[in-house]
Amino acid sequence: MSTERPPGPDGLPLIGNTLDYFRRTYDYRTECAREYGDVVYMEVMRTPTYLVVHPEDVERVLRTDSEVFKNPEFLEKQLKPVMGDGLSTTTKESWRWQRRLIQPALHRNRVLEYEDLMADTVRSFVEDWSAGDVVEIDRAIERLTMRILILSLFGAGISERKIDEVADAMRGLYERSVIVPSWVPTPSNRRRTSSRT
Known part of the structure; x- marks a missing residue:
């Protein structure tokens, strides 16, 4: 596995890529993927952040090797007061418990309803x-x-x-x-x- 940082856009002093990342969410991420490829490095809220685009890489991050990857701390700190202890802001252990809890509602037969x-x-x-x-x-x-x-x-x-x-x-x-x-x-x-x- 390479330790070389993937390519990505230059950021502003102190705030990195934070403004574009949140103000132009979809467009900015799309532009970055087109310009820099399937894995893009940027700094968001003073945190090294990676945009992963290719479906196989996304599956690896979210499923296959999910133990290796974690959400940036700013997500938990900033979103938790608004969203509570939800699937996108929680720890791995709590996430597993919550996922098991909601999984029956997301079963194929239930979704087909x-x-x-x-x-x-x-x-x-x-x-x-x-x-x-x-x-x-x-x-x-x-x-x-x-x-x-x-x-x-x-x-x-x-x-x-x-x-x-x-x-x-x-x-x-x-x-x-x-x-x-x-x-x-x-x-x-x-x-x-x-x-x-």
Whole structure:
């Protein structure tokens, strides 16, 4: 195994690639993969971070050799207050326990129960698009995912406007929790700190 660092974009002093990584999430990662290849090195939140693109490499990181790889600490520190102890912010042991807990709900037969709901939601979501329209795919996928999730959990009685409000709120929480580190004394960080003491 090579110890040479993979290629990647130059970052800014002190903050590295943090701004582009979070502000232009999908576009930035796509550009990096095109320019630098299947494994890209960057610094995010003062943490060495690797973007892994090739499906075989992704499988290796997430499945085959998952014990060797871990999420950056900033994910846990910044996202945990917003997302709780979820699958993306937890330790390996807790992750295994949570995965075993939800696995029956993700079994192929259970997911097939939602097949019509997902297909109908996708169809209605894209029916307003016209040939030649420019679509911000990352935001579109977020909204589509949120619609499917909410409709799966709560049924059809929720308006599109409410679903969009939830999607916007989740994006706002995510962006605020990650872009500004918790040690920066912003008003929201000070309120969060004082509420813990």
